Amino acid sequence: MSNAVLQVNGVSKRFGGLQALSDVGITINAGQVYGLIGPNGAGKTTFFNVITGLYTPDAGSFMLGGAPYQPTAVHEVAKTGIARTFQNIRLFAEMTAIENVMVGRHVRTHSGLIGAVFRTPKFKAEEAAIRARSQELLDYVGIGRFTDYKARTLSYGDQRRLEIARALATDPKLIALDEPAAGMNATEKVVLRELIDRIRKDGRTILLIEHDVKLVMGLCDRVTVLDYGKQIAEGTPAEVQGNEKVIEAYLGAGHKPH
Numbered sequence: 001m002s003n004a005v006l007q008v009n010g011v012s013k014r015f016g017g018l019q020a021l022s023d024v025g026i027t028i029n030a031g032q033v034y035g036l037i038g039p040n041g042a043g044k045t046t047f048f049n050v051i052t053g054l055y056t057p058d059a060g061s062f063m064l065g066g067a068p069y070q071p072t073a074v075h076e077v078a079k080t081g082i083a084r085t086f087q088n089i090r091l092f093a094e095m096t097a098i099e100n101v102m103v104g105r106h107v108r109t110h111s112g113l114i115g116a117v118f119r120t121p122k123f124k125a126e127e128a129a130i131r132a133r134s135q136e137l138l139d140y141v142g143i144g145r146f147t148d149y150k151a152r153t154l155s156y157g158d159q160r161r162l163e164i165a166r167a168l169a170t171d172p173k174l175i176a177l178d179e180p181a182a183g184m185n186a187t188e189k190v191v192l193r194e195l196i197d198r199i200r201k202d203g204r205t206i207l208l209i210e211h212d213v214k215l216v217m218g219l220c221d222r223v224t225v226l227d228y229g230k231q232i233a234e235g236t237p238a239e240v241q242g243n244e245k246v247i248e249a250y251l252g253a254g255h256k257p258h
């Protein structure tokens, strides 16, 4: 039996005259960290946007947890089981850290609007459970002391970790991280790496866009390299690092990966 969490085949996406993705396919198995790398404009974010329902692809088929899914709407995709973070952080700036995580958790709750309006006992119990779980997640990503701080007052690195906590709150089958290390200093990157490692060890499956080659090569089980919307290499970090096309396209002449 296959233990694929995400299987994407033949994804193409065109913007006017620009072919942003051409026939891209990946398979991510349970417990893997899968990296998506490539130069600026290669199509990485477009691929994320397609699998999470922000962009409608021109072609492609999608399976999540062994069942076909159609990434037609963002909230449907979240329910189906893909949670993501964004390259440009998208938190509710004026809400507290814990409220941001609780919003994520509500994807999995049942009381609904009536319960919320009348504050039924069932609703209150569920709300307390959501709060407790959200606090656990804040602790888990290392920002438990900022529970009641407004999101906008957190440091950049901590906001990124808050986004990860919010994504985890949906209990996703797959968590997709869009450049989680962007703007982080070396120390923050070490902490981030430990966090991603822990998330994997705790049984989650991760798709990662990242520019930091060292981070990608150190963390990922498999890597796909995109260049001008085409998949020019796929394999283990060692295989990809040795690939001539990758060295030419991504790393540039004279640049060896660290």
Ligand SMILES: Nc1ncnc2c1ncn2[C@@H]1O[C@H](COP(=O)(O)OP(=O)(O)OP(=O)(O)O)[C@@H](O)[C@H]1O
Pocket (backbone or CB within 6 Å): 015, 018, 020, 038, 039, 040, 041, 042, 043, 044, 045, 046, 047
């Ligand atoms: N909504 C859009 N409309 C038109 N063109 C777009 C749109 N989104 C992306 N593109 C174009 O598609 C190409 C791929 O962009 P994309 O953002 O996916 O690349 P990327 O690999 O994520 O780059 P980066 O590393 O800079 O984030 C680029 O040429 C970009 O300008």
